[in-house]
Amino acid sequence: MKNDPFRASFDSLEEFADMVSEVLHCPITIEDANHRLLAYSTHDDRTDPARIATIIGRRVPEKVINSLWKEGVIPSLLNSTEPVRVKTVDEIGLGNRVAVSIWKNDEVLGFIWALEIEKTLGEEEMDCLKRAADATKNKLIQLQNRKNKKEEQFQEFFWQLLTSHLSSNEEIINKFHALQISPPTLFGVAVFHFSKEVGRDDEKHIAYLLKTIQLPKILLHTIDHQQLILLISFDGIQQPVNKLNAFCELFVAKMKERFGIKSIVQSHSSVKCDLRKVEKAYKEAGTVLAVKRKFPSEAINIHGYQSLGIYKYIDILIEKSGTDQNENYSLKSLQEYDKKNNTDLVETLEVFLNKDSNVHEAANQLNVHTNTLNYRLKRISEIGEINLKDPNQKITLYLDLKLEKFK
């Protein structure tokens, strides 16, 4: 602890990075807790592809983060104040390096990375790195405070959008610019429902994940009791609908994989371009969640509003069919037949319709021979007097089957 070079005050993190770099004789990179680049040393031009990509993109590339998670590096950094060494991973252009986490109380504020280009750091140098981490703490706290203030502005704006508080398009766009976000021309809203109230720890995990996932750009996010709500931009992205779906899957998978948070229910709106419709999008995602609650098994694979099918209108359909005391003669006949003869024609029909009239898949799910299924379908046509080639009749049956299930 004698003669600590980092005791001296410094103006900027860049200056500090350069200082550390000089002491340790290797390139230095400082990141925040979400792997955003805060500063990097410039006195040394020896580097590796991963560092170049990080500097260019102002953040650590997603695949590098993924790799560091898989290798157990990030978990270690999050668990201890000790430096961790990473071995070369060629596939992602990662050379040998040492990392240390920056702590404030029991919270990680960021990381310092030292590349071992020519020589390996010795024990003394590792210790030096650890002291460097401690020295950046205050600087990072300041940054975080500044960020928190900005974060509050984001929150307020997002809720204004979610409640249609801003009605003119121009007003919305101006606000986006004011917050230095480029207003999306194509966007969607995703809502994730957690099994319990989202806590402070969860919040941090979520923020971490959102910052590190790079594919679709998460413009705004907020948490409301058990729900995480996101505004996602699809500017310049091909196949936004599919990307939105993929993102939601990914998010749920990562939350489970990295933080062990399970049973998150995902939902998302359709893709929209009119910024005044953020509230509508939010409500769409809410509708998806409601359907998933009502029809857990049927809607297990439905995440997007666009895939809701008849469930989009299930409320009014239930209401209407209730007042009408609707009765489907075909279904009634089949049910009677099933009861009398111990058959499963109704179930067979439902699976067949669920599987989009695909004999093969339906037979598989029912664990019967395709010929058996064909025979049953023939019987269904006869007994229920149904023409299974008529889309209207099929929709009628599909509808009535689902409606009946709800009663």
Place this chain on the structure above:
Amino acid sequence: MKNDPFRASFDSLEEFADMVSEVLHCPITIEDANHRLLAYSTHDDRTDPARIATIIGRRVPEKVINSLWKEGVIPSLLNSTEPVRVKTVDEIGLGNRVAVSIWKNDEVLGFIWALEIEKTLGEEEMDCLKRAADATKNKLIQLQNRKNKKEEQFQEFFWQLLTSHLSSNEEIINKFHALQISPPTLFGVAVFHFSKEVGRDDEKHIAYLLKTIQLPKILLHTIDHQQLILLISFDGIQQPVNKLNAFCELFVAKMKERFGIKSIVQSHSSVKCDLRKVEKAYKEAGTVLAVKRKFPSEAINIHGYQSLGIYKYIDILIEKSGTDQNENYSLKSLQEYDKKNNTDLVETLEVFLNKDSNVHEAANQLNVHTNTLNYRLKRISEIGEINLKDPNQKITLYLDLKLEKFK
């Protein structure tokens, strides 16, 4: 005209038939205007299969009526007071015979048939037959009056059913018995919409047709402005739904074929068993008619409530989607693409869905090669980001396409 044997009064039509039979030396049958058996001679046991079937069934078999129409016999009888001769038609067991119509003013009340078993009737005997027809006139008028009174009771009862005026099942069944109709355990309501108010002539044609069609039993019928409403029994009939459909088709075809009455719009309810639901059935048929008005081309082949598919709920769907300002991103993308590139992806998609995802039929209707259609479907999946194997997505699209059409 000297010595007319039919001047004498007679008590019953049976007695009269026997008298004519004795004079002409051949079996005599008397029918009303709807080919119901009124009386037949019994002093002569020579006969043919058609006459036996008529006597057994108390009406002329439908296939015999059809044949007589095709041969032009019935049209002639309806056009003139002169006797008409029918040549043997072996297929339906019809031997040689002569018929004459019974007139009151300009209306046909019935027919007299004379079988030419051994000898052919000469001119004088033909004339005699004509005078016999004249002599039955008064008797038939009396019958008709009696029938009219009963008919009025039918009418009143039917309207009570159609307006749910009778609420208890027992009450309804008792009323059926009182009118000597066996209450149906399975029934449907059909409504035919005419292009103009149904006139007195039309009414007669309709009554004629309903009485002569034998397959499903028309229990009650009534006319309301432009509409003909029927209550049809399906007791002991296999596949009632299909039979109901077939009957409606048949009725429309015959009205056109026999009386030249075109553009009748047919509709019918689902098949029901609860007699308290006659009104519901009536409303169902009304819904079908309403859909046909709104979607003439889409619903051209939909006649039954059970085939309505989403159209069953079209009203509330339109309402709901209107208030929601629904927008389908996939459809919007396809429409934009169509506009930009002069393609027909939206139309292609619609035809494909209408044809129940049958590539072959859809390609035919679009007049393109199946491969072209497959290519387009692939593009549709890409551009609209649609999974055409997902029934929910397909239903969403189908719905939104139809809803958009209505806006």
Place this chain on the structure above:
DNA sequence: GTACGTTTTGTGTAAATCCACAAATAGGAT
């Protein structure tokens, strides 16, 4: 138990679908 009808499964064949690839065509942009 037998007899009967219904259901399941297997076999085979003609037709239809799916997919990949290639050639021809059309339309726009430069």
Place this chain on the structure above:
DNA sequence: ATCCTATTTGTGGATTTACACAAAACGTAC
């Protein structure tokens, strides 16, 4: 004009489907 891309149509082959027929399994009624 030329190039380029998107579209249409054609060909061939692997896979699926539709349908008919037969054998086996199953349940029920007698």
